[in-house]
Amino acid sequence: MMQLQEERFFLPDPAQRRVALNLHTQVKDLPLVCVHGHVNPAMLAASSYSWGSPVDLLIIPDHYIFRMLYSQGISLEELGITPKAQESHFTPPDHRQIWQTVCDHWHLFRGTPSSLWLRDELRNIFGIEEKMNSANAQKIYDLLEEKLHSPVFQPRQMFESFHIEVLATTDAATDTLDHHRAIRQSDWSGRVIPTFRPDAVVNIDNQHFAASIERLGEVSASEISGYRSYIAALEQRRRFFKEMGATATDHGATSTYTERLSEAEAERIFQRALQGEASADDARRFTGHMLIEMARMSVEDGLVMQLHLGSYRNHNALLHERFGADMGADIPTASEFTHNFKPLLDAFGRERDLTLIVFNLDESTYSRELAPLAGHYPALHLGPPWWFFDSLNGIRRFFDNVIETAGIYNTVGFNDDTRAYPSIPARHDLWRRASADWLAGLVVRGIIDEEDAAEMIVDLAYDLAKKAYKLKI
Amino acid sequence: MMQLQEERFFLPDPAQRRVALNLHTQVKDLPLVCVHGHVNPAMLAASSYSWGSPVDLLIIPDHYIFRMLYSQGISLEELGITPKAQESHFTPPDHRQIWQTVCDHWHLFRGTPSSLWLRDELRNIFGIEEKMNSANAQKIYDLLEEKLHSPVFQPRQMFESFHIEVLATTDAATDTLDHHRAIRQSDWSGRVIPTFRPDAVVNIDNQHFAASIERLGEVSASEISGYRSYIAALEQRRRFFKEMGATATDHGATSTYTERLSEAEAERIFQRALQGEASADDARRFTGHMLIEMARMSVEDGLVMQLHLGSYRNHNALLHERFGADMGADIPTASEFTHNFKPLLDAFGRERDLTLIVFNLDESTYSRELAPLAGHYPALHLGPPWWFFDSLNGIRRFFDNVIETAGIYNTVGFNDDTRAYPSIPARHDLWRRASADWLAGLVVRGIIDEEDAAEMIVDLAYDLAKKAYKLKI
Amino acid sequence: MMQLQEERFFLPDPAQRRVALNLHTQVKDLPLVCVHGHVNPAMLAASSYSWGSPVDLLIIPDHYIFRMLYSQGISLEELGITPKAQESHFTPPDHRQIWQTVCDHWHLFRGTPSSLWLRDELRNIFGIEEKMNSANAQKIYDLLEEKLHSPVFQPRQMFESFHIEVLATTDAATDTLDHHRAIRQSDWSGRVIPTFRPDAVVNIDNQHFAASIERLGEVSASEISGYRSYIAALEQRRRFFKEMGATATDHGATSTYTERLSEAEAERIFQRALQGEASADDARRFTGHMLIEMARMSVEDGLVMQLHLGSYRNHNALLHERFGADMGADIPTASEFTHNFKPLLDAFGRERDLTLIVFNLDESTYSRELAPLAGHYPALHLGPPWWFFDSLNGIRRFFDNVIETAGIYNTVGFNDDTRAYPSIPARHDLWRRASADWLAGLVVRGIIDEEDAAEMIVDLAYDLAKKAYKLKI
Incomplete structure (x- = not known):
């Protein structure tokens, strides 16, 4: 291994x-x-x-990632992307919820470079060895959030x-x-x-x-x-x-x-x-x-x-x-x-x-x-x-x-x-x-x-x- | 093997x-x-x-196969394909002869998917392990003909x-x-x-x-x-x-x-x-x-x-x-x-x-x-x-x-x-x-x-x- | 080996x-x-x-070779290619110097078919096993020149x-x-x-x-x-x-x-x-x-x-x-x-x-x-x-x-x-x-x-x- x-x-x-x-x-x-x-x-x-949340760091700026999720029917709004014009009905979802959505659909990235980059990033920068999935989404979010407040990051x-x-x-x-x-x-x-x-x-x-x-x-x-x-x-x-x-x-x-x-x-x-x-x-x-x-x-x-x-x-x-x-x-x-x-x-x-x-x-x-x-x-x-x-x-x-x-x-x-x-x-x-x-x-x-x-x-x-x-x- | x-x-x-x-x-x-x-x-x-003959089943409807034979100078008529208009001089060849022609030229299909499909078909459906060639053409034809009359086919x-x-x-x-x-x-x-x-x-x-x-x-x-x-x-x-x-x-x-x-x-x-x-x-x-x-x-x-x-x-x-x-x-x-x-x-x-x-x-x-x-x-x-x-x-x-x-x-x-x-x-x-x-x-x-x-x-x-x-x- | x-x-x-x-x-x-x-x-x-010099044989007629050298800033003149019209200032360089230039830049051909062809040519025809480089350029030139005068070539x-x-x-x-x-x-x-x-x-x-x-x-x-x-x-x-x-x-x-x-x-x-x-x-x-x-x-x-x-x-x-x-x-x-x-x-x-x-x-x-x-x-x-x-x-x-x-x-x-x-x-x-x-x-x-x-x-x-x-x- x-x-x-x-x-x-x-x-x-x-x-x-x-x-x-x-x-x-x-x-x-x-x-x-x-x-x-x-x-x-x-x-x-x-x-x-300040990096903001793990979603601010890893999801919202990465069109490789939201492109794929969008192709499978997840709206950009669900991923925290804000429409240009003020839209009265739009309330961006909670970042923990966005992260959960990403992890729930992480299988979509199997075989793609995005999955390799993020896996190596989590492992080598943040020390997270687990594969992202629905069950561990919140635990990983917690770990990332904690690290992002540390000076070394x-x-x-x-x-x-x-x-x-x-x-x-x-x-x-x-x-x-x-x-x-x-x-x-x-x-x-x-x-x-x-x-x-x-x-x-x-x-x-x-x-x-x-x-x-x-x-x-x-x-x-x-x-x-x-x-x-x-x-x-x-x-x-x-x-x-x-x-x-x-x-x-x-x-x-x-x-x-x-x-x-x-x-x-x-x-x-x-x-x-x-x-x-x-x-x-x-x-x-x-x-x-x-x-x-x-x-x-x-x-x-x-x-x-x-x-x-x-x-x-x-x-x-x-x-x-x-x-x-x-x-x-x-x-x-x-x-x-x-x-x-x-x-x-x-x-x-x-x-x-x-x-x-x-x-x-x-x-x-x-x-x-x-x-x-x-x-x-x-x-x-x-x-x-x-x-x-x-x-x-x-x-x-x-x-x-x-x-x-x-x-x-x-x-x-x-x-x-x-x-x-x-x-x-x-x-x-x-x-x-x-x-x-x-x-x-x-x-x-x-x-x-x-x-x-x-x-x-x-x-x-x-x-x-x-x-x-x-x-x- | x-x-x-x-x-x-x-x-x-x-x-x-x-x-x-x-x-x-x-x-x-x-x-x-x-x-x-x-x-x-x-x-x-x-x-x-009724499937008709082995040629009716495997050759005449398969344009992958007659395309390749045609490219090497064998006419469609020789393969049993009938011209649309009645042509007085056209007598379709005997199906045993067509099968022989196909087997005589089976080397043309080396490396092509047609050869793999037909090999697996003969082997797994009809129980024929031999590689088609000029010598065994008629024997394989006999085997296929017999099988095609069986209810399991x-x-x-x-x-x-x-x-x-x-x-x-x-x-x-x-x-x-x-x-x-x-x-x-x-x-x-x-x-x-x-x-x-x-x-x-x-x-x-x-x-x-x-x-x-x-x-x-x-x-x-x-x-x-x-x-x-x-x-x-x-x-x-x-x-x-x-x-x-x-x-x-x-x-x-x-x-x-x-x-x-x-x-x-x-x-x-x-x-x-x-x-x-x-x-x-x-x-x-x-x-x-x-x-x-x-x-x-x-x-x-x-x-x-x-x-x-x-x-x-x-x-x-x-x-x-x-x-x-x-x-x-x-x-x-x-x-x-x-x-x-x-x-x-x-x-x-x-x-x-x-x-x-x-x-x-x-x-x-x-x-x-x-x-x-x-x-x-x-x-x-x-x-x-x-x-x-x-x-x-x-x-x-x-x-x-x-x-x-x-x-x-x-x-x-x-x-x-x-x-x-x-x-x-x-x-x-x-x-x-x-x-x-x-x-x-x-x-x-x-x-x-x-x-x-x-x-x-x-x-x-x-x-x-x-x-x-x-x-x- | x-x-x-x-x-x-x-x-x-x-x-x-x-x-x-x-x-x-x-x-x-x-x-x-x-x-x-x-x-x-x-x-x-x-x-x-008469083949002329090793450069006449191997370099001047081979546009695969001078194309690559030209792409890295070496002029055709430096490689012995003569302009069509008489140009008063043009004196073709010495063939030993051209061969040195080619050997000095032979790394450019790593991974290309030219390098394989020439390597096999030197080895199998001229009996030269060494890889061309700046240091051995003149020695290889000598060997080639000698061989080219032999009747077997x-x-x-x-x-x-x-x-x-x-x-x-x-x-x-x-x-x-x-x-x-x-x-x-x-x-x-x-x-x-x-x-x-x-x-x-x-x-x-x-x-x-x-x-x-x-x-x-x-x-x-x-x-x-x-x-x-x-x-x-x-x-x-x-x-x-x-x-x-x-x-x-x-x-x-x-x-x-x-x-x-x-x-x-x-x-x-x-x-x-x-x-x-x-x-x-x-x-x-x-x-x-x-x-x-x-x-x-x-x-x-x-x-x-x-x-x-x-x-x-x-x-x-x-x-x-x-x-x-x-x-x-x-x-x-x-x-x-x-x-x-x-x-x-x-x-x-x-x-x-x-x-x-x-x-x-x-x-x-x-x-x-x-x-x-x-x-x-x-x-x-x-x-x-x-x-x-x-x-x-x-x-x-x-x-x-x-x-x-x-x-x-x-x-x-x-x-x-x-x-x-x-x-x-x-x-x-x-x-x-x-x-x-x-x-x-x-x-x-x-x-x-x-x-x-x-x-x-x-x-x-x-x-x-x-x-x-x-x-x-």
């Missing part, structure tokens, strides 16, 4: 398992480089922070006990980064850096675009009257983020489309967008143009450029209307890179000092387009499996489909991409185990030798991410 | 195999719930039925020896269900229920559409003069099917497209279709509209809604012309759900009491679209791997690509989907073995424990199907 | 490994049938040939020591096949045959189309004034190739589109193409038409028709401009066959004596379209995994996704498709090992028995290719 826990997630062949365990042992205590994620910096900005203490070397947050282009400033000015030495995410001021199909541009003008202390001043304001914000420690930007779009617009055309679309008159085609072209423009800025200022492409956000229309964004209803779409990325790659794909990191949700592109592109263009690197695919099978498919063509050195290691702070160690450990298992499979088949495997496991677990995100300082 | 037979289809690792065998043992004798298939109810309507006796708990057939919306009535009125207690399949009166691009609507008017005793009376007639037929025991409907379409038409537009297209003047675009939009309309009826009458989407029927034009439909030339097409299903899901995806079961032939949609959608929308469930993918690798890919995102509880267990009656136990057993093997793989990697696996194997083998199809009575 | 080398590439389960090793032993010494590839016939045309001697039974080259339709003639007229008995590849005179979107047609007129001694004389010239060239030993043609296109044009329309497009006025749509339709026309010719003259579809050639625009074609920048595209191939298959898919062999780079089409089509149409066969997918995982995915639906007898065994002559044995051995391993997996799971496996391994390693390419003479 103890052995199974030590060897968890490894394929069962004893010879392969010996190699995998040996490789995992070499990296299990390496620091965590958290190069991309959505942790709220506020909780690290002050020396003391304060965010900064966790940061240290998790061995986090650096944590990158993801922040709107218009964010003033006050929390980051507070952290830098505090006597706490944890390294927390921002990431420049300009979606709201680039994707003109969002309904708050004009307001976002106004806000952009304010924070950049500039008047944005047209495309040229808009670009200047973005460049100014990037400088500010860089001063505040950022090494990377991040860009989200449904489509992979890129196109270089003339300045005149960019101006026309930008003006239509400000008037709320831009079409869907305008939006697609403007975002496609701005991806190239952002790559141009990255060549100039050295910020690593991440692209998260292919998610149809807020697919469930009525749910979006009632509860807002990020309600577990973002659905992947089929993606195409070979044609769509050509304008971007013709412009900047040959730049050796540019790092473009692509994340995508259409796994059929791995072997067909992404690995061949990354195995050719100097600038292009592949992010680890994103979102639904940050799982044992997802990671295995990524390795099996990408590495033969692109090698591991055109990939960038792992990132946890989470807002669930206490799940960070479990996620990195799952990646490290999956990597060790995959490498062990290469060793026992004589594809690589153990000497190479020993270097590759450190690269996958630690070095590749640190190097790609320019954190080797 | 005996051990290999007991452990057949399991991965070779001894530890995993022990777990798999244990799990399989727990479900191998559970009754079969045959929730979707194409068995001809006529053969169960009378207490006595009568359809009703097989139904009982197979432990079939319920068998759903698939029936045209205009079917009068006389065979089902005969079964219900007989003294035989086997449960055989119809399924409402309205393709011929919904897909307006079939050349017999007007005639089908006329027939719909007759059987529903209504005059169908326009869209509104057409809808009423469909609702009437659904009530009739439900009275006759149906718990489900089934819908086939090449495209996944859905769109809600205004009544006026639906009326216009319907009238064009009756006149034989509908365009391909009309057909796509009308089917897409009717899928939503059928979901609306399911919300009202409680019938489970199955969707079999993505097959290009009768791809081989000349073959279709000479021999008609279902000649092994239905070919999958690429599918898209995220955009195409949004109108359907916006309308009814949030309904907790609706069960939409989707089957598709583009495996790239499993992880990219179907699992994320099923892991969010309460109404949406995923059918087991369909057709070409009802195989060991197909089932493995389904589990590996779907479950991490959707869990097993947004899937609906197994259905055999066959018209080959004696293959039913072999198909269910293959599914149960594949499920046991997959669960054993989770156990030995510490992803689930044996307690969970023991519940999951019963769910996959029996409970999920029964529950999803509302057969828990 | 010796055991690992003998069992390399096999899955680790000991029982499966025993079966795999046994199967591999049965075929490892079978002759190599090299039915498709890009070896330069010039080097076999004379009894003596002459191309014809290698041909014999490799046990090559037949080697097909790939040759432009306008090629005069002088090297092939020289080989046939020599006293050397090696069988080297041409393959008719008419891309340059069929794909009208290449900039040299008019010149290619002029050349076609010259070599066919005909005046090509229009579509009809163009077709006649192509037929004439096919006759010539056939006389020179060809048994096959080969056709490359980005798109899978096929369409039968009227002769009048074909004529109009052909004339526009000669004038350099053809549109992209013209090009797509003309190629699609010519694929059908070439199938018609194959029905008539019996040449096997290969189709390599789905590669976007020369994706990196500036690189193409500076260095020309084949610089490692050909990128796969998503493909569709069910609709696009229907005109071709309706015309000739039912022909039993026609052999169409399809190669594609979109693996999602394997199970969705290609295997179902090949498992139905008599003419259609599937080529082995192409290019990026001629790898351990690529071969495994091909077997796992194709065989359950199409069987192995609608596939055509292996071809090495290489211009890297000394890598031929390593490539065939990798395929034979992957086949043995896959078959062993079927045996230990009771899917096939060892008797069937013993026949299948010979089919996969040797017979299927020989038969499909009509080389059984």
Whole structure:
């Protein structure tokens, strides 16, 4: 049993398992480089922070969990998610009751990564070995509640006990980064850096675009009257983020489309967008143009450029209307890179000092387009499996489909991409185990030798991410 | 050898195999719930039925088998398939000769599910252990012929020896269900229920559409003069099917497209279709509209809604012309759900009491679209791997690509989907073995424990199907 | 260690490994049938040939290798690739320095097929056991250089020591096949045959189309004034190739589109193409038409028709401009066959004596379209995994996704498709090992028995290719 826990997630062949365990042992205590994620910096900005209840910590912010419960007929209200508009009839349920509901339905998560992350979290952080179920729900709730009041479970203490070397947050282009400033000015030495995410001021199909541009003008202390001043304001914000420690930007779009617009055309679309008159085609072209423009800025200022492409956000229309964004209803779409990325790659794909990191949700592109592109263009690197695919099978498919063509050195290691702070160690450990298992499979088949495997496991677990995100300082 | 037979289809690792065998043992004798298939109810309507020759039983109705032989240059005529039109030169070959031809080419099926099903069928039903080949073809034919005349191989006796708990057939919306009535009125207690399949009166691009609507008017005793009376007639037929025991409907379409038409537009297209003047675009939009309309009826009458989407029927034009439909030339097409299903899901995806079961032939949609959608929308469930993918690798890919995102509880267990009656136990057993093997793989990697696996194997083998199809009575 | 080398590439389960090793032993010494590839016939045309330096042999012609190095920021110039136009500042580096650069970066290839091929090549052909690295680079260079001057490493001697039974080259339709003639007229008995590849005179979107047609007129001694004389010239060239030993043609296109044009329309497009006025749509339709026309010719003259579809050639625009074609920048595209191939298959898919062999780079089409089509149409066969997918995982995915639906007898065994002559044995051995391993997996799971496996391994390693390419003479 103890052995199974030590060897968890490894394929069962004893010879392969010996190699995998040996490789995992070499990296299990390496620091965590958290190069991309959505942790709220506020909780690290002050020396003391209240997590609220176990449900506030583990359920309400985790759309992986309430998505699955919702799919089986449990309403978001029953899980404590509050509708946007005040609804007179809504009284959020007691958190003990919510926890009971989650435990009553915990079987739904059998075989999912959520069950593995939470199991490891309870075991390794909170010392809870029991499997969640209806009978022990309240007992576990009691234990969690007690721990959350202890100083060792304060965010900064966790940061240290998790061995986090650096944590990158993801922040709107218009964010003033006050929390980051507070952290830098505090006597706490944890390294927390921002990431420049300009979606709201680039994707003109969002309904708050004009307001976002106004806000952009304010924070950049500039008047944005047209495309040229808009670009200047973005460049100014990037400088500010860089001063505040950022090494990377991040860009989200449904489509992979890129196109270089003339300045005149960019101006026309930008003006239509400000008037709320831009079409869907305008939006697609403007975002496609701005991806190239952002790559141009990255060549100039050295910020690593991440692209998260292919998610149809807020697919469930009525749910979006009632509860807002990020309600577990973002659905992947089929993606195409070979044609769509050509304008971007013709412009900047040959730049050796540019790092473009692509994340995508259409796994059929791995072997067909992404690995061949990354195995050719100097600038292009592949992010680890994103979102639904940050799982044992997802990671295995990524390795099996990408590495033969692109090698591991055109990939960038792992990132946890989470807002669930206490799940960070479990996620990195799952990646490290999956990597060790995959490498062990290469060793026992004589594809690589153990000497190479020993270097590759450190690269996958630690070095590749640190190097790609320019954190080797 | 005996051990290999007991452990057949399991991965070779001894530890995993022990777990798999244990799990399989727990479900191998559970009754079969045959929730979707194409068995001809006529053969169960009378207490006595003649199968004809072994070729009539095993070859002529099985397009899996003659498809492969045809691909290697054996004509359908050589296999006893009769052209539609009287062709003066056609004399069907002797069935002994056909059987010999099949056995002479049986090596073509190495590694295919057809070879596994037929091997298990011969062994477990007919007691024939030998591998089919040129030399023993006539001996096996003799054995089969003899058995087929024995009372224990009568359809009703097989139904009982197979432990079939319920068998759903698939029936045209205009079917009068006389065979089902005969079964219900007989003294035989086997449960055989119809399924409402309205393709011929919904897909307006079939050349017999007007005639089908006329027939719909007759059987529903209504005059169908326009869209509104057409809808009423469909609702009437659904009530009739439900009275006759149906718990489900089934819908086939090449495209996944859905769109809600205004009544006026639906009326216009319907009238064009009756006149034989509908365009391909009309057909796509009308089917897409009717899928939503059928979901609306399911919300009202409680019938489970199955969707079999993505097959290009009768791809081989000349073959279709000479021999008609279902000649092994239905070919999958690429599918898209995220955009195409949004109108359907916006309308009814949030309904907790609706069960939409989707089957598709583009495996790239499993992880990219179907699992994320099923892991969010309460109404949406995923059918087991369909057709070409009802195989060991197909089932493995389904589990590996779907479950991490959707869990097993947004899937609906197994259905055999066959018209080959004696293959039913072999198909269910293959599914149960594949499920046991997959669960054993989770156990030995510490992803689930044996307690969970023991519940999951019963769910996959029996409970999920029964529950999803509302057969828990 | 010796055991690992003998069992390399096999899955680790000991029982499966025993079966795999046994199967591999049965075929490892079978002759190599090299039915498709890009070896330069010039080097076999004379009894003596100079390879140049180890870099000339192993690096400069291998776009798999320089593609990966380029992706990590090493310029093509640093690797000895010469820009097309005379560039005054360009001095190619010393070959010893290039070899050092390759060895310094050899870790990039860990886990890739290139590393396996080159390792086996060095070990089995040149007797070099050491793993390439910075320290031993010059020593290995010395060893290779010495060997390359030895008579046993002459191309014809290698041909014999490799046990090559037949080697097909790939040759432009306008090629005069002088090297092939020289080989046939020599006293050397090696069988080297041409393959008719008419891309340059069929794909009208290449900039040299008019010149290619002029050349076609010259070599066919005909005046090509229009579509009809163009077709006649192509037929004439096919006759010539056939006389020179060809048994096959080969056709490359980005798109899978096929369409039968009227002769009048074909004529109009052909004339526009000669004038350099053809549109992209013209090009797509003309190629699609010519694929059908070439199938018609194959029905008539019996040449096997290969189709390599789905590669976007020369994706990196500036690189193409500076260095020309084949610089490692050909990128796969998503493909569709069910609709696009229907005109071709309706015309000739039912022909039993026609052999169409399809190669594609979109693996999602394997199970969705290609295997179902090949498992139905008599003419259609599937080529082995192409290019990026001629790898351990690529071969495994091909077997796992194709065989359950199409069987192995609608596939055509292996071809090495290489211009890297000394890598031929390593490539065939990798395929034979992957086949043995896959078959062993079927045996230990009771899917096939060892008797069937013993026949299948010979089919996969040797017979299927020989038969499909009509080389059984």
